[in-house]
Amino acid sequence: MDTGALRWLLQRVSGIALLVVLLFHFGVAHYLPVGDVTYQAVAQRLAQPFWKFFNLAFLILALYHGLNGGWSILEDYVEKSWLRMTLMGL
Structure with a gap:
């Protein structure tokens, strides 16, 4: 399983765990x-x-879920590499 698939899976697992x-x-x-x-x-x-x-x-799950989701959004929708790296650094 590559890194992207693992992050995708962990995002779903953390979302379900957060709901519970x-x-x-x-x-x-x-x-x-x-x-x-x-x-x-x-x-x-x-x-x-x-x-x-x-x-x-609860705190660790919420932090992971939020940061991983933000990271995925930046990777998928910010096309300029300099802007993506700047935003990821924030």
Whole structure:
């Protein structure tokens, strides 16, 4: 599998994973009845190792998906090589 095909596949896999993670996040953070949402309750939940891993995975997936998508758009639609390299450097 060449680099382009692998990036294409990983873009789809990361998109599906982001959808699953996002739905889980919304379900837990916004729709489960937990009573009053206080700073203390949120801090306590975010201190748990599972939620640290979950949020880190969410961030890494979102960064990869966004940067890979932007890179692919620049490669496909910006034809002038000097402009493409300048934009990729940003």
